[in-house]
Amino acid sequence: MQGMKGHRVAVEANVRMEREQCVIIGLPDASIKESKERLLSCLHALNMDIDMKKITIHLSPADIRKSGTGFDCAMLLAVMQEVLKEPLPIDESTCVIATLSLNCELMPFHGMIPAIQQAIALGFKRILIPPIDVFFLNRVGDVEIVPLRDIYELVSYLRGQISPDFDTYPRIPIADFNTTDMNQTTTDFSSIRGHKVAKRALEISAAGGHHVLLTGPPGCGKSMLADAFHTILPDLTHEEVVELYGIYHLARENRGLSLRPPYRHPHHSASSVSLIGGGTYPKPGEISLSHRGVLFLDELGEFSRKTLDMLRQPMEMGEVTINRVKQSVTYPSNFILIAATNPCPCGYSGSNERYCTCTPRQVNAYRLKASGPLFDRLDFILSLQNVGLQEQGKAETSAIIRERTTRAREMQWERYGNQWLNGNAPFQLLDETSGLNDEQKNLVQRICFENKWSNRTQIKLIRIARTIADLEGERFISENALQEAIRWKSIAPQAMEVN
Missing domain, CATH: 3.30.230.10 (Ribosomal Protein S5; domain 2)
Structure with missing residues (x-):
């Protein structure tokens, strides 16, 4: 091996x-x-x-x-x-x-x-x-x-x-199939009050494999949303279960043959080697242990910039290659990144409840921990506010949302094969199957030109719109799906705007 x-x-x-x-x-x-x-x-x-x-x-x-x-x-x-x-x-x-x-x-x-x-x-x-x-x-x-x-x-x-x-024969037991992984949290979406917009974004992310950044003051619900996210992901296929079991076996980590996707939550003090993988005798890191699942990075501003920049290539390619003098090894790392951060060191920049005690220079320095190219790879950037505990109607359970994300992924697997989702499919394949007409393409180009958005952002809009259409069960990208994707991108800069 x-x-x-x-x-x-x-x-x-x-x-x-x-x-x-x-x-x-x-x-x-x-x-x-x-x-x-x-x-x-x-x-x-x-x-x-x-x-x-x-x-x-x-x-x-x-x-x-x-x-x-x-x-x-x-x-x-x-x-x-x-x-x-x-x-x-x-x-x-x-x-x-x-x-x-x-x-x-x-x-x-x-x-x-x-x-x-x-x-x-x-x-x-x-x-x-x-x-x-x-x-x-x-x-x-x-x-x-x-x-x-x-x-x-x-x-x-x-x-x-x-x-x-x-x-x-008496055999040495390896593991049993489980429908849940006992090492994972089981926060249900129905237990989260409010945050309707964030829940919608996370549903789209789960359906299409898109990356998300949650920003907001302490206690607004960022960690709870992230902990509940893996519960709306579809079950793994048998081939994915065996593949993931092999990765954990190489890393000497305990995981049964669970049908549920993995959920990894490394501490912000984790080294770049533990996050990416490697070492004197290379072994998989957190990004490979979250393959086919979720990697949650809480307190994103506390990670070193060097460590965060190392995520860029695995997020793009779906695998990480570790080069050493004696050997070069490649591990799969097709994960969904959920990142959470406070807007500033004290956490209350832009809050309606408490004053921010940070200077503009401190706020800028804190937010620049994550580079622009990394932010450009995030499909959703959501700004959250505190929500009261009053009853706000009966919320949907994770099981109901998971049914929708499963149907959406089945459409993608039928369209691309089991290897790709909308969030990581090659753009040529995405473009050939999206069904965008000339009027819709011109709209995307005009909006991106007016807002000075990059070419990657144009592709991101099409990816998100394709996932929204899949959730609606539509064969091609509709006008409503495209408009919703543009709205998601339009609110993203406000989340990272410095006061």
């Missing part, structure tokens, strides 16, 4: 009469070099004659660095092929993914689930693994995933001597 991408590694061995030795070549890391002690222990347990023999194991291709202990079992089988009088029937469509104990048991290892996923993607037809519970992978078409307890059982299976009943 390199990041989330898997590469084929062919394991071959040579055994010849010489001073007893075991050598592993092919750019192995320290954990693989230690494998030779496990291999020798297993060879002795199998009563293999290796006295006065030199064992050379080659991991091919030799120019790609290998890490982890998942090659143990394949290396043992390669040596056995040279030592046994009757070689085992193993073809190139078989993949072996397991580490070994000293007494020949097949054991799981860190990163095994993503490795199995990539083995499936690389076209292997038979995958031999330790006895873990992989029922969630059994929906793959013609791929045979075979959990086996030890090397004795593996050899018997390869020779066709046994046809084990895998359902009766």
